Amino acid sequence: MDRQSSHPTLQTIAVVGLGTMGTGIAEVLARSGREVIGIDISEAAAHRAAAALASATARSVTRELLTEQERADVLARFRTFTDLGAAAEADLVIEVVPESYEIKQQVFRELDAIVRPDTILATGTNALSVTRMAAESLRPERVLGLHFFNPAPAMKLVEIVSCVLTAPPAVEAVTQLARELGKEPVPVGDRPGFVADGLLFGYLNQAAAMYEARYASREDIDAAMRLGCGLPMGPLALLDLIGVDTARTVLEAMYASSGDRLHAPAPILGQLAEAGLTGQKSGRGFYTYETAGSPVIVRDLQTPLDGSLIGAGRPVASVGVAGSGTMASGIAQVFAQAGYSVVLAARSQEKAEAAKAAIGKSLGRAVSKGRLTEEGAAQTLERITPAGSLDAFAEVDLAVEAVAEDLAVKQELFASLDKVCKPGAVLATTTSSLPVIAIARVTSRPEDVIGMHFFNPAPAMKLVEVVRTVLTSDDVHATVREICVKVRKHPVDCGDRAGFIVNALLFPYLNNAIKMVEQHYADIDQIDAAMKLGGGYPMGPFELLDVVGLDVSLAIEKVLHAEFRDPGLAPSPLLEHLVAAGCLGRKTGRGFREYAARR
Structure with a gap:
């Protein structure tokens, strides 16, 4: 028998505070068959909560998720009061009042004199110290945190917060409750923000x-x-x-x-x-x-004005893509599918031919999934000309570099583009972290150089970060924005600084997740579950790190730290150790997790 089954199910539950979160929690509890006592000092708030439950259950009847009788039963299980004394019969009280120590402590002091000795008291705080609230209670062992996410009926995550004073049976009882509610309970310690x-x-x-x-x-x-x-x-x-x-x-x-x-x-x-x-x-x-x-x-x-007011760009009929890897092939496919003539240049003719063959396979997959006709795939492939030298870029209107993320390599390539490309050609780098201006300055025409950061896989991802340097001309900026729209991408403007928008916000978040593991606050499975279920992220941070590659992640974090000089951006030692050990993620079979060897 599971240990948790020895604990009585919490049947009568009081929810103190009937704002958006309190109302959502009350709905979840009432739908699960619990008797719910809703308490709010505002009679209007209590009425709104009851009306919200009536409306939500009516929608469920319309969608045939509830019968009329089941709806009536749910509504009958929810009673509202304006007096905290109504919590006297509760097995569990969940407070969801404003995020203020004074208000929450006042509620807990009053509850101490009202509820039974065995009643569990839970705070819905996401920032304040559960330990401090427990210490001021008459029975601190029954106080814990129960952090739902908004909207409570839809979000699966519930963080169960215990402190040094919390008794294990109380934690086990609310954990069992969370599971019975169809939620995913994640146990966490008491620190602001939890996981x-x-x-x-x-x-x-x-x-x-x-x-x-x-x-x-x-x-x-x-x-x-x-x-x-x-x-x-x-x-x-x-x-x-x-x-x-x-x-x-x-x-x-x-x-x-x-x-x-x-x-x-x-x-x-x-x-x-x-x-x-x-x-x-x-x-x-x-x-x-x-x-x-x-x-x-x-x-x-x-609110931004119409994009047409940005100015006129230069005409672009042909595009050169330098590189033979996944990103270069994907970008070449994007331009060719949009109708542009594309020259795909690699270090050798053989590599260029192989890159074109990879595009053919990608187009074939699109055909098999019904996203593209066979005729469309054939026409796209015909627009791509493989070349073994950058000399083939002599007549292109736009040259896009997609080679290794190494400043010296990119500078050497742009020096070559400067010599080969015709006057007026736009020169774009797909760098995700290097200074675009450092690449532009090796040319005799830095005003023609701009960042055009595609995301992987380029055919699927809609975003392009358009990175303008202090020297980029207005018409080059306008040209790239126009082209992004023509190839069905969404351009966002950003300045030339480390990480641009996405990586500058994404990688500190990933780094902080690693620090949580280093500090033994939570394990990788708990953190991944918390961010997917509580934050709506498509992947947890450790899943994403292993996909991106730990070496790539470390390099980006080093660039961010060097640019902004903030101690909080310093790469986690654990990440550095894994990279040093050759544990780079999925590509090596081991990163934060282990993966089956590729056959």
């Missing part, structure tokens, strides 16, 4: 700082992370959803604990919060919304 928010809020903070520095527009930052990383929301839109004031509170708590400057709230968060611009709930934050509480974004003074 998911501990990683998420550092990333959100850096995005806010990036926007505050006017490095990129809010739309481009959000689009870059959605399209480049597959995230459900961009970081600034997510900050508006969470609440700018809430994010600031969480980050203040994290910074007080870690002392890491990456957790020090970006000043713009304080400025917005003090102005009452707290996001969706106030109708304005980083974006402007239709009304307070509405998720619908409306145009404001910061």
